[in-house]
Amino acid sequence: MRYVLRYFGAAFVLTNVRGAVFDGETEQDVVKLIQATLECRHVSGMTVGIIKENETWTHGFGMADLKSGRPVDGDTLFNIASVTKSFTMALLAILLKENKLHWKTTVSDILGSEYGFIDDYRTRETTLRDLLSHRTGLANPDIGFMAGFPPSLSREDMCKRMRYLPEQIPFRDSYIYNNYLYMLLGHVAEKLGGDTWENLLMSRIFVPLGMKSTKILKKTSDVLASDMAHPYIYKDNSFENSTLDIYELHPAEPAGAILSSAEDMVLYLQFVLSNGKTTTGDQLVDPMLFREAFSVALPVVRGDVTVSKPTFPVSDVVGGYGYGWFESSYDGYRAVWHRGTLWAYYSIAWLVPEQNIGIFISTNGGMFKDDQYTSLTTTLYYLADLLLDKEPWLNSSTACSFPEPWKKVYKADSRPPENSPFLPDISEYTGTYGNEFQPDVVVTVNGSSQTQLNFESGR
Structure with a gap:
């Protein structure tokens, strides 16, 4: 890929010169806003990939490696975290077509009697659709990801332990986000495809789509590779290296372990927007199966689901979850999206299917601050307005003050005083x-x- 080192304001930025998503003046405005956002939100690096119709635009901002001074560019790898879930869904869609199965196939029909859930009814009735849409009602003890599982524990072993996950709400009653369900879906893909989830992703998705740089996070040192954006935290007014030990998802990699770049992700977003067809015209996925994945399987009542212009005070809104994708709206347009977080890495993939627009953004630092996630959302809002031919409601100043001036932010210490009569023993x-x-x-x-x-x- 050919890049030009352009000077914007007080910094050089590596720019992919392919396509004409923005004119020169608009591009300078975009770069100015994102650079200001990184500075005021204390984010070490950001990569952005955009597709509109058949044009693409990728940019790197900030630093991939603070020690060496290596900048982020469109080929720098970031952990996309839970955006990985949509890849696991796409892989399953490919394998279901080959095995003449469908989303309503039960897990027990594929995996057999060695696998099950907390009760006989769930074991008998749970379908792929239930797993994909997070409607099993099972608890999601994510502490296991931080604490780590024994290296000797295989994905197959862990999936057989799913029977010990307790019920949190009744089966199919509501939505509970659960990373372990996608671990199990990855194992279902292994059974159907006769190979590991990692190898199947490579041969069935990465290679056909031309995603030449994308790979899987397997060990903690992978985040320090020379092609990676290294993870950082912002603490005491400076950046520090993030704790290395926690960057391992074994054996739940199908829930969030893909490492990818803006250049590769625009190829993936184009594949999704094309309903499972590659740029070379190969239809990898049955369009009917793929379309169902983007229809709401379960309503989700959460205040952070609908991506929309800010109206305050913010109230809970009803969005929906399909299979590895949320569905909501932005200023009247249908949007499907998913975000991902793995410690210092925050990412989002966002699509407006009817307008053939896709945006990918990922960051590598600022962890433990709301500012890092806000840097993603304000950048997304600004880019979405431009791509939808609307006047942006954000600028370099308000992107840094958001949600003010629309909403006053109060930060209070919620801990009870030391002498509080309400403190338990x-x-x-x-x-x-x-x-x-x-x-x-x-x-x-x-x-x-x-x-x-x-x-x-x-x-």
Whole structure:
């Protein structure tokens, strides 16, 4: 891919010169806003990929490696986290067509009696559709991802432990986001495809789409590779290296372990917008199966689902979840999207299908601050307005103040005072907690403190 090193304001930016998504003046406005956003939101690096009709635009901003001074460009890899889920869905769609199955096929029909859930009814009735749309009602103990699972525990072993996940709400009653369901879907793909999820993704999606750089996060040191945006946190007014030990998702990689670039992701977004067809004209997915994946399988009531212009005070809105994609709206346009977070990495893939528009944004630092996620959303809003031929309601100033001036932000310390009569005897909560599904959690009192608890689990 050919890049030009252009000078915008006070910085050089690596620009992909292919396509004509923006004219020169608009491009300068985009670069100015994103650079201002990274600075005021304390984000170390950002990559942006856009597709509109058949034109693409990719940009790198900030630093991929602060120590060496290596900048982000369109080929820099970021962890896309839960955007991975849509790839697992697409892979399943390919394999279902070959095996003459459908989304309503039960998990037990594919995996057999060795696999099950907390009760016989779920074990018998749960379909691929139920897993894809997060409607099993099973708990999602994400502490296992932070604590880590034993290296000797295979994906197959872990999927057989799904029977120990407790019920949180009744089956098919409502939506509960659950990473482990996509781990199980990855294993279903392995059974149908006769190979590992990783190899199947490579041969059935990455290679046919021309995604030459994309790979899977397998070990923690992968995030420090020379083609990666390294992970950072912003602490005490400076960037620090993120804790390395936590960048491993074994054995739940199908839920969030893809490493990709803006250049590769625009190819993927084009594939999705084309209803499963590659740029060379190969129809990889049955269009009927793919279309169903983008229809709402379950309503979702959450305040952060609908992507829309801000109206305050913000109230809960009804959005929906399909198969690996949310569905909502932006200023009257139908939008499908998914975001992903893995510690220092925040990403979003966003589509306006009827207008053939796709946006991918990923960042590598600013962790533990709301600012990093806000940098994604304000950049998305600004780009969406431009691509929809609307006057942007954000600028370099308000992108940094958002949600102000529309909404006043209050930050309060929610901890009770030390002498509060409502403080419990926290020693009552100490002990070892766990089940057969995940590593034990050991809870202890923090030294002489009577108000703080420590927990330890796995690594």
